[in-house]
Amino acid sequence: MTDIEQTAKAQEIILALLEHHSQEKAAASLNMCPATLRRWLDKPEFQALYLRARRDRYWLLRARAQQAAPAAVQTLLELMADKSSGAAAQFRACRSVLLRANTFRFEQGQVSAERNEQIHREDTEYDFSPYLPPEALSESPCEVEETARKAGASADKINQIVLAMVQHGGNRTKAAVACGMSPVTIWRWMQKPEVQEQYRKEIRAAYLRAKALLQHTADMAFSIIERIMHDPKAPATVRLRIIEFVIDFGDLGAGEDLHERNQVLIKAKKEFEQLA
Numbered sequence: 001m002t003d004i005e006q007t008a009k010a011q012e013i014i015l016a017l018l019e020h021h022s023q024e025k026a027a028a029s030l031n032m033c034p035a036t037l038r039r040w041l042d043k044p045e046f047q048a049l050y051l052r053a054r055r056d057r058y059w060l061l062r063a064r065a066q067q068a069a070p071a072a073v074q075t076l077l078e079l080m081a082d083k084s085s086g087a088a089a090q091f092r093a094c095r096s097v098l099l100r101a102n103t104f105r106f107e108q109g110q111v112s113a114e115r116n117e118q119i120h121r122e123d124t125e126y127d128f129s130p131y132l133p134p135e136a137l138s139e140s141p142c143e144v145e146e147t148a149r150k151a152g153a154s155a156d157k158i159n160q161i162v163l164a165m166v167q168h169g170g171n172r173t174k175a176a177v178a179c180g181m182s183p184v185t186i187w188r189w190m191q192k193p194e195v196q197e198q199y200r201k202e203i204r205a206a207y208l209r210a211k212a213l214l215q216h217t218a219d220m221a222f223s224i225i226e227r228i229m230h231d232p233k234a235p236a237t238v239r240l241r242i243i244e245f246v247i248d249f250g251d252l253g254a255g256e257d258l259h260e261r262n263q264v265l266i267k268a269k270k271e272f273e274q275l276a
Contacts, residue, residue: 010046013037014053015184056191064170066203069210077217080224087234091242094221098249101218103211110208161189162198166206 016026027037040046079085080093160179165186168174172190176183189195228234229242 010040010049011188012184013040013046014050015187017050018053018057060170060190063199063203066207067166067169069207070213073210073213077213080217080221087228087231087238090224091228091238091245094225095245097214097221098218098225100211101215101221103208103215106208106211110204157189158192158195158198161186161195162202165190165199166202 013026013030013032016029017023020026020029023037023041024034027034030037041050076093076096079089080097083090085093161175161181164175164178165172168178172183172186176186179186190199225242225246229239229246231239
């Protein structure tokens with residue numbers, strides 16, 4: 001068996017292990033003896049591939065949670081506005097909105113990452129051709145055109161796979177059906193760094209939109225909390241929890257305000273010392 005065949009077989013076994021809850025079921029799905037599967041698992045190179053695959057699977061699970069965030073936020077807002085759900089449920093929904101409405105740190109991280117990506121692109125786009133040997137610059141126009149054609153086809157394939165993964169909530173099987181591919185093929189493409197990065201970009205954008213929606217409804221959430229807090233017909237235990245939350249939430253805001261004020265003063269002091 002060639003190295004390529006070995007790698008393909010290893011990937012097939014790993015996918016079966018990820019999809020089934022036991023080695024026996026994974027072996028049965030492959031028409032393989034369990035002892036043969038265990039021999040594969042004993043190989044250090046296979047263990048390394050399997051570990052990476054399990055890490056990727058866990059990352060995809062977290063990505064699925066980010067993809068589900070818009071639907072979760074929409075359901076949360078519906079519960080928050082639904083008086084028939086009861087004061088306790090409304091308060092918990094409003095509390096969730098207010099505690100998760102601070103998107104500024106996430107947005108700052110996004111801006112910082114985009115700035116660093118731009119710097120990286122500028123650094124790597126420098127033209128090194130004057131320093132390359134003549135043979136490295138001898139590609140014919142036909143070869144250049146063929147390279148560009150392959151790159152374009154690859155980009156189209158990546159877009160197709162990423163779009164299918166986003167539309168189907170990270171489900172490789174459904175994405176494979178949508179793309180007319182096998183789940184193994186989708187899995188192999190998802191191992192590529194450029195595919196993962198584009199998928200991450202799409203997930204981040206969807207998650208940020210969900211967080212922004214929370215922030216936009218924070219005022220409404222606090223208004224509902226105030227209404228329940230002043231409602232004598234609401235259960236006393238719920239009103240007490242709201243009072244505690246309002247005070248704690250106010251403390252959180254005051255603490256953040258003091259921290260920002262101190263940071264401004266420290267920065268101003270450093271600037272003054274540099275000028276002195």
